[in-house]
Each structure stands twice: as structure tokens, then as C-alpha cells.
Amino acid sequence: xxxxxxxxxxxxxxxxxxxxxxxxxxxxxxxxxxxxxxxxxxxxxxxxxxxxxxxxxxxxxxxxxxxxxxxxxxxxxxxxxxxxxxxxxxxxxxxxxxxxxxxxxxxxxxxxxxxxxxxxxxxxxxxxxxxxxxxxxxxxxxxxxxxxxxxxxxxxxxxxxxxxxxxxxxxxxxxxxxxxxxxxxxxxxxxxxxxxxxxxxxxxxxxxxxxxxxxxxxxxxxxxxxxxxxxxxxxxxxxxxxxxxxxxxxxxxxxxxxxxxxxxxxxx
Amino acid sequence: xxxxxxxxxxxxxxxxxxxxxxxxxxxxxxxxxxxxxxxxxxxxxxxxxxxxxxxxxxxxxxxxxxxxxxxxxxxxxxxxxxxxxxxxxxxxxxxxxxxxxxxxxxxxxxxxxxxxxxxxxxxxxxxxxxxxxxxxxxxxxxxxxxxxxxxxxxxxxxxxxxxxxxxxxxxxxxxxxxxxxxxxxxxxxxxxxxxxxxxxxxxxxxxxxxxxxxxxxxxxxxxxxxxxxxxxxxxxxxxxxxxxxxxxxxxxxxxxxxxxxxxxxx
Numbered sequence: 001x002x003x004x005x006x007x008x009x010x011x012x013x014x015x016x017x018x019x020x021x022x023x024x025x026x027x028x029x030x031x032x033x034x035x036x037x038x039x040x041x042x043x044x045x046x047x048x049x050x051x052x053x054x055x056x057x058x059x060x061x062x063x064x065x066x067x068x069x070x071x072x073x074x075x076x077x078x079x080x081x082x083x084x085x086x087x088x089x090x091x092x093x094x095x096x097x098x099x100x101x102x103x104x105x106x107x108x109x110x111x112x113x114x115x116x117x118x119x120x121x122x123x124x125x126x127x128x129x130x131x132x133x134x135x136x137x138x139x140x141x142x143x144x145x146x147x148x149x150x151x152x153x154x155x156x157x158x159x160x161x162x163x164x165x166x167x168x169x170x171x172x173x174x175x176x177x178x179x180x181x182x183x184x185x186x187x188x189x190x191x192x193x194x195x196x197x198x199x200x201x202x203x204x205x206x207x208x209x210x211x212x213x214x215x216x217x218x219x220x221x222x223x224x225x226x227x228x229x230x231x232x233x234x235x236x237x238x239x240x241x242x243x244x245x246x247x248x249x250x251x252x253x254x255x256x257x258x259x260x261x262x263x264x265x266x267x268x
Numbered sequence: 269x270x271x272x273x274x275x276x277x278x279x280x281x282x283x284x285x286x287x288x289x290x291x292x293x294x295x296x297x298x299x300x301x302x303x304x305x306x307x308x309x310x311x312x313x314x315x316x317x318x319x320x321x322x323x324x325x326x327x328x329x330x331x332x333x334x335x336x337x338x339x340x341x342x343x344x345x346x347x348x349x350x351x352x353x354x355x356x357x358x359x360x361x362x363x364x365x366x367x368x369x370x371x372x373x374x375x376x377x378x379x380x381x382x383x384x385x386x387x388x389x390x391x392x393x394x395x396x397x398x399x400x401x402x403x404x405x406x407x408x409x410x411x412x413x414x415x416x417x418x419x420x421x422x423x424x425x426x427x428x429x430x431x432x433x434x435x436x437x438x439x440x441x442x443x444x445x446x447x448x449x450x451x452x453x454x455x456x457x458x459x460x461x462x463x464x465x466x467x468x469x470x471x472x473x474x475x476x477x478x479x480x481x482x483x484x485x486x487x488x489x490x491x492x493x494x495x496x497x498x499x500x501x502x503x504x505x506x507x508x509x510x511x512x513x514x515x516x517x518x519x520x521x522x523x524x525x526x527x528x529x530x531x532x533x534x
Contacts, residue, residue, distance in 0.1 A: 056426050074430040081423055084470075085298045086477045095420040096431055140431065 006031055007070055007144045007176050008053050013062035015048055022048050024200040025062070030144060035170055035177040037187045040197035046180045047077060049197065050148055053178065070144065073137030075130075077148040077180070081121050089116045089124070089132050098139045107135045110172075111165060126153035130162060138169065144176045145169070151181075163190040275503070277397060278389035282495035282513065284400040285453045285465065288407055290488025292449055293466035294473070294480065295442065298422050303353060304341070304443075305463040307360035308334045308450040312459050313367030313384060315451070321374055327399045327451055334447035337363060342440055387458030387510030389499065399452045407445045414438050419480055456495075457510035468517040469494065475524050490520060 006029045015023040022045045030036055030053070038046045051057040052064060054074060081087055093104045108114045113131040116124060124132065130150060137145055150166065151159040167190040170177050181187045188194070188207040196202040202215040296302055312330045319329025337359060344355050383391065411418075417438045421428035429435050450462055457465050473486035498513030 051426075054426075054430055056429060072430050074427055076424055076427055079424050079427070082298055082300075084474055085422070086474065086479055086483055087423070088478070091479055092423070095416070095423060095428075097416070097420075136427075146430075 006065070007067050009065045010049075010053060010059075011062050011065070013049070013052055013059040013064065015045070015052060015057065016060045022199060023052070023059075026197070026201055027062075028195060028201070028204075030176045030178055032143065032176050033170060033174055034193065035167070035179065035191045036193045036195060037179045037181055037191040038195050038197050039181055039187065040202075044198045046197055047148055050146055050178065050180050054146055067143070071140055071142045073140060073142035073145045073175075075133045075137045075145070075147045075150055077152065079133065083122055087121050088118050089113075089121055090118060092121050092132065093136055093139060096136050096139045104135075104139065107138050108132070110169075111135045111138070127155070127158040127162070130154055131165075134162075134165070134169075138173065142173070142175050144178065145173075146178045148180045150179060163187065166190055274390050274392075275499075277392045277394070278509070279496070279499055281392040281397055281400050282389060282456050282499060282509075283492050284397070284404050285449075285456050286469070286491030286495045287488045288404040288449055289453060289465045290469055290473075290486075290491045291411055291484035292407070292445060293470040293491075294484040294487050295418065295422065296446070296463075296466045297470045297474075298480075301446070302463050302467050303356045303360075305446060305450060305466050307341075307356045307363070308337060308447055309454065309459045309462045310360040311337045311363035311367065312451070312454050314363050314370060315367075316384065317367055317370040317374060321370075325395070325399075327396065327455075330451040330454060331448060333363070334451050335444060338440075338443040338447050342443060383458070384454070385458050385460050386508055387454065387456050387461065389456055389502075389509045392455055396452075396455055403448050403452045407448050410441060410445055414441050418442055457513060461510050461514050464514045464517065465491065465494075468514070468521050472517070472521040472524050475527070490517070494520060 008030045010026060010028050013023055013026045014021060026049060028036070038049060040046050048057060052059050054072060055064070055066070081092070089108070090101070090104060093108070098104065105114060105117065108117060111131040111134045113128055113135065116128055116132060121129065121132065130152070134147075134150070137147070145166075147166065151162050154162060166177065166179070169175075179187065179191065191207055193204065194207050194210040195204040196210060196213070196215065203210055203213040205213070296305055311333045315330030315333035316326045317329075318333060319326040322329070341352075341355060341359060344350070345352055380388070417428060417433040417435075420431065421433055421435050421438060425435055449466075453462050453465060469487040469491040470483065472490050473483045477483035477486055494513050494517035497516040499509055501507055501516065502509035502512040
């Protein structure tokens, strides 16, 4: 399955921690301009797989090929800056090695956080900080973005906006994207390929194919899986004032839009 | 040649130590490594005994033991079986106990244990000044060279690695710098107080700084003020100088903390 334009290819990767296997025989490929999303329950090995692809963790067996001189923009799952460290957004972005203030401003503007330039990072809201992290990942003009839970600590509206933004960035920057997520519904609209992971690759393919896959049903249960139907065409509806879903043709659905969100707490 | 020489040497040594402790102390605070500083200091007695037994300079002895300790911690951390805090708890006191036992064997060695524990600025020799300014200058140059990557990995180690920082090399370099600084600073404030010279000026500078670089520079300045003030008090009131320096730094810390926070410009 190794194609010549792959940015990173993992071949039969296994990872063990203290004798316990957390990844078994995982193979995958990341290509320019494609968004691949890793989903799976907590403890499925999603972050571990991302770390193996980034070169932060060595696989116990199998191997990973990276294109020569591959530039990666990485947005980690957890990042908190000590209060004892005075740090503005601008200085934080300069830590990437890019000093050019004009470029920093341009990228920050692109992620919709230009106004934070001189703010202290510790006072930013969750959504603002995620955007700043995204800017940091983009600054080095990456061939590949690796985003580990990019919408953590962001409210539901903010999540949709961020996923929209990530979808646009893929086009404007022509980079590949690997996202890690355990919330399925919003990811679906912004992704080309979904890989369901639970120590091994349960199933993979387009969001629609995966949504119908029996393994996927088994992992997330029928209610979660069914809620996907709402979100795969998330762009042709809006919300009315009562929070109901209104289709593009004006028909109001009688079920609540937040349906899937409620259920996603069950497995998270 | 007289009393003045001692005082000038003492002041020069103190200021040199404060200058280098400022920026390194800022990283000690950001990286939460104050226990590491204390551990290095605890190993100093072993270094003194070793230097005496093998007939070389005691500062060199302290430096070698500190480096060995930093190396041991570095290797132990990589195995990730125990928390760093626990490892330091083992290393600090093992080194201290080994130093005391080793010293007991060397009955010809007459070292004033109190001056080791609390510092003795008036015993600073011209050779010590060479150690402080030579070693300090080298540390400063090295710190400037690793500044950017060290700051990046202090914020997030793995992000820095993905961005191309050789984190192992930078971390080990920083540990070595701390080992040098602790070894050359011990004469001034002693084993028990050295960490305070790293932590208190940096903590005081935090309230007054908007960037990491400002905080590092201010910490050096505040350290110098504490050394100058502490030595003056020690001279006028005949106080133990190391303790006077640390108390002066503490008074500045409290004063700055009590000051109303300035409004940040929007």
C-alpha cells in the first residue's frame, strides 16, 4: 500500500509498554492534501499512534517511513504554560523558530486570533488558545499537520468553527492533516478518511463507509453511530431559535441537534 | 593588603554568582527544578572530601561530583521507572551521607562544616574568583546558545522535538550549567542556601516582567542588589553573610509581592 507521494507510511506497527500491547499491526499512509482522522475510545492508542508517526515513540515492531525533510506542524493534546513564565502570544509563536513578526501576524489572522498577538497566553480562553496552537503548527509551513484532539476545551459552536477552519487550512496550505479525536460527529464533515482504532485498525474508509461498518457499530453502539447521520450533512442545515435543526429546505427536524453530543459523553 | 582586599573579593564573588544565578534561576523556576539544585548542593560535601583526598581544588571536586550526579539523574530519568522527585530524594541524601562518611575517614581534613553549610564569603580566594568569573562567563555563553531551544522545550518538550530541537543535548547541557553554578556559588551562601539564590531573585522578577528575557535579566539585577545589601548588613551588624543575603532577597520578594499589580496594557 506504499504509494510514492506518501508523507508518512506506517508498516505493521506494534507498540508495547511494559509488556502490554497498546498498538497491534497498524499500517497507514498520510498523503498531501488529505485529512485523515483517528477515532476510537479512550485508551485505544490514538495518541500513541500519533506519537509513533511523529517519531516521538519508537515502535516495538514494524517501521515508519517519512519523506525526506518532512516538516510537521504538531498541536499536542495538553499544553499549559506555567504562570511563572511570562509569555505573550507573539513570544510563544516565536518559539517555533520563526521570528518574522509580519508572518506571525498573517498566520494569526488566518486562524482568526490576530487580536491576541500581545496578550499573555495564560489569560486566553480555551478556543483562543487552540487557535494560537494551530497558528504555531502552521508557522513553519508544514507538509503535514498533526492535531491531537484539536477542539479540547472548546464549546460546541467553537468546535464546529475550528473544524471548518482546519478544513480550509488544508486547502490553502496544501498540507496533509492527521487528526486525533474521540468525538465523531463534527469530525465527519471535515475529513476524507476515518480510521477506527482500538489497539488495532477496526475499520477504515470514507466517513460514510465507516459509519455503516459493523465494527464501528460494535465499538460505538447504535445510538452514537446513528447520530452521525445528522452530522454527515451538517452543512445543509441551520439552527432555529429554539435550537432545532432546520434543513436547507426549511423543514424542522423534531429531534434535538445536540443528540449526538449527549451520547458522546457515554463512551468518553 | 588588608581587610579591604577580603571585602572587595567577597563582594566581587557575590556579584558574579548573582549575575549567573539570575538567568539560570529563571529556568530553575520555570522547569520546577529547585529540588535538583538542592540535590547538587547536597553532594558538595562529597566533592570537598574527594578534592582533599585526591589533592585537587575543592571547587573542582564539587563540580565533578555534581556532574556525576547530574549524569546519574539524566540516565535514571530516561528509564522512567520512578518519578524525578523520588529519584532526587534518593540521590540528594545518598550523596550527603556519602560525603559525611567519607569525611569521617579523612581525619587530617579540617574543614569548617558550618562554613560549608552556610557559606563564608570572607574565605574567598583569588582562585575562587577565577572559578566564578571564568566558569560564570562560560556558563553565560552556553546558556545564550541554548536559550531558544531550552525555552521552547520548557513550554512543551515534544512540540520542541517535532520542531527539530535536540532535547536530550539541551537538557543535559542545562544540567551541567547548573552543576557548575552550584559548585562555584557554594562559598558565598553555602549548601543549605544555594537554591534560594536561584529561586528567590527569579520569583521576585516574575511580577515585574513581561517576557522571559526581562525576567532573567531582572533576576540577575535583583540578585546583585541582594548580595550588595546582604554584605553591607553583614559588615555593619556582623551578621552571617550568606543568611543576610538570602534574607535581603526575601525582603525584596515580599515587598514586590505586596506591591499592587500594575495594569497590563490592552
